Amino acid sequence: MGALADLRVIDLTQVLSGPYCTMLLADMGADVVKVERPGGDMIRSNPPFVDDPEAEAYGGYFQSVNRGKRSLELDLRTDEDREAFLSLVDHADVVVENFKAGTMEKFDLGYETLRERNPQLIYSSIRGFGDPRTGETHRQGQPSFDLIAQALGGVMEITGPEDGPPTKVGPGVGDIFTAALNAVGILAAVHHRERTGEGQYVDTAMYDAMVSLAERTVYQYSCDGEPPTRQGNSHPTLFPYDAFEAADGHVVVAAFNDRHWQTLCEAMDRPDLAAAYPATPDRLRNREQLRAEIAEWTRQQTTDDLVELLDGRVPVAPVQDTSEIFEDPHVHAREMLADVTQPGADDEMTVAGSPIKMTETNPRPRGRAPLLDEHREELLGDEESTGDRQRAESDD
Structure with a gap:
């Protein structure tokens, strides 16, 4: 049993940020019920596939961040499915959604409505710009994706070569980092609920x-008044801390403290x-010359x-x-690849394993x-929460 085996999570999320958040909870043992709109999560059909897109139920995108969950297809615009959803909420610990602000209220299923049904409920949202309940802004209601969040939040401005354009970080950190924080x-x-009995609203914005x-970048600008910009693979206050070309690829070297610098020399x-x-200020003042010296050496190895x-x-x-x-033995020893x-x-299909390790x-991915x-049958015929079932089994 995972650490969160007594937790039932109703997951209304789709695409990446919300599903990654609830995937973390599922890997830790939570019973995550993925409530999908008619037709399912829009990324079910996204490639890549193992072999045949026509035969396979979904692609790698969906598989990776929805492993170990249960699925229920509901149309919250209908009274019948709305009542089915509310019956799940009655026995849920957490509801997570990543719609635009105000979407759940259109179905009369916003936080206040659900809290009346289940006062101990934790209601969590992931949005581009947050929810008015935790701080109202003019941006709320606007759509947002990883690219938008990286651009607004300053990540793109400090990413990329010095003489190149702002560059998106490869992984969708606007989604994934927000999901982890959520x-x-x-x-x-x-x-908090275990100590007080109180549920509450949890809100995480991609921009934030x-x-x-x-x-x-925040403390740098606060201290010197200059907005940081791109420096390639180098660091504004450490040197050498950079990527260098080798004869057959690239290596990174982080020899910025005096001892490591002496050893590198x-x-x-x-x-x-x-x-x-000999000292950091000396190396920072002469970083371009020193970078060229190191690069000339690494290219020969x-x-x-x-x-x-x-x-x-x-x-x-x-x-x-x-x-x-x-091929890295470390990755296998740490169980960071899961089939x-x-x-x-x-x-x-192989997906990334859980980076959280507990003794x-x-x-771990749970299927x-x-x-x-x-x-559908097991969920709508089950009026007992996961926690209640497992406590009963434990008593037996």
Whole structure:
């Protein structure tokens, strides 16, 4: 049993931010009931597929962030399905949605309505710009995606080469980081409820999350009045802390403290650099010259040679692609690749494992993603909460 095995979560979310949040909870053992609109989550049909898109129930996008959940298809515009949803809320611990502000109120299913049914309910929302209940702004109601959040929150402005345009971070951090923060908020609210019996509203905005993710830009601007901008792979206050070309790829080197710098200079057979630039301010003032010196040396070595030479003495790593990640023994030892059944395919699909590790209740993907409406009978015929069932089984 997972750490959250007594928690039932009603998941109204779709696409990435909300499903990733509830995936974290499901990996930790929560019973996550994915309530899907007619036709299901819009990303069910998104590629890639293991083999045959026509035969497989859904693609990798949906599988990855909806593993271990149960599915129920409901049309909240109808009285019958609205009542079915309310019957689930009566026995739920958490409701999560990522609609635009005001959407649930159109169905008369907003926080205040649900709280009347279940005073201990924790209602959580992930929106581009937050909810008026926690701070009203002119942006609320506007649609938002990862790209919008990264642009507004300052992440794109500090990402990319110095002489290039603002660049989106590869993974959807506007969605995923917001989702992780929302999961933290939900668990904090659960803890508060255990102490007080009070439910509450939890709200996480993608824009807010990106400001938090780019936290160093805030204090930098506060201190010097200059808005930080792109510096490629380097760091504004640390050097060397950068990516360097090798003979067969790239490595990153983080030798910014004095001891690591001295060791790097020894490996380069450049005692003159160690003597001339012994302290951080010296290296920062002369970073362009020093970067060129280091780059000339690394280009003459393979990535394996550089790692072998520096590993254990200077922080260094090769820049890996996904095929190399799949081959890395560390990734397998840490169970960061998980195989799940892919309905309609003859082979399994591999998804990212849980990065949260626990000694007694270790999180893990708990099975494949659900088929649309797969669990209707067991959910609508089940009036007892997951927590009640498991407590009864424990008593037995």
